[in-house]
Amino acid sequence: MKGTNIIIILLSILSIAGIILFFTQRSKVSEAHSQLANKVAQYELLEQEANHLRSTNGSLLGSMADLSVVSKTGAESIKQSLESLGDQYSFIQDLTKKVQAKDSLNLSLVMNLKRSLGNIADEDVKVEVRGGKVHISIADRLLFASGSARLNDESQNVLNKIALVLNDHSELDVMVEGHTDNIPIEGNCVKDNWDLSVRRATTVVRTLQDDYFLSPQRLIAAGRAEYAPIADNSTDAGRKTNRRTEIVITPQLDQFFNLLESPALAN
Incomplete structure (x- = not known):
């Protein structure tokens, strides 16, 4: 069990x-x-x-x-x-x-011109650079009798001094501009201020060519009449300042445009 x-x-x-x-x-x-x-x-x-x-x-x-x-x-x-x-x-x-x-050439031109024109009063001849060009502004009384486009005897002294410098720079063009005040011209020789300004410019250009042997290919004659004033024509002093001949020294235009031409355009 x-x-x-x-x-x-x-x-x-x-x-x-x-x-x-x-x-x-x-x-x-x-x-x-x-x-x-x-x-x-x-x-x-x-x-x-x-x-x-x-x-x-x-x-x-x-x-x-x-x-x-x-x-x-x-x-x-x-x-x-x-x-x-x-x-x-x-x-x-x-x-x-x-x-x-x-710019260096312009500065040299200004210095040479002022040196050459040293014995002429500053108020009668002013040399300056405007718009990249050298401007020589000659008072009316140094070149012409009132209302006349014939050069006076004193003009030879001024133009001779300017031509000496211009002949040293044959690569530059020379434009002569005639300027007047806004008083209408009276006389039988000229029709109006346009006519007077152009005749005066042509007279100076012809003298630079014939008497001082500047190449005519370099020369330009232009008349501006009263339409490019540098002073107020409402005053006697202003009108006296505006009656002037300007000689503008500028690079030859073809060289100037070549200077601005881009590489792409040049090719």
């Missing part, structure tokens, strides 16, 4: 142990399934990321190929632009040097 009880107890223990082992193994299997499911999910996620990276990489490769073409075209365009800028910079430098040279 006692032996039977021991056997029953042993069987009970084995049964309990089996049950415990069963549940333990079942828990491990469940955990393994869970881990496997997690691994599968991770794999799928990694696969998706890999597909995305492959797609992105393909797009980048395509973009790089396009960029290579664009870069070559862009590089060539930039090169051409830099070359053009270099040409323009050289042109600007050259133009600046020529403008500086012209």
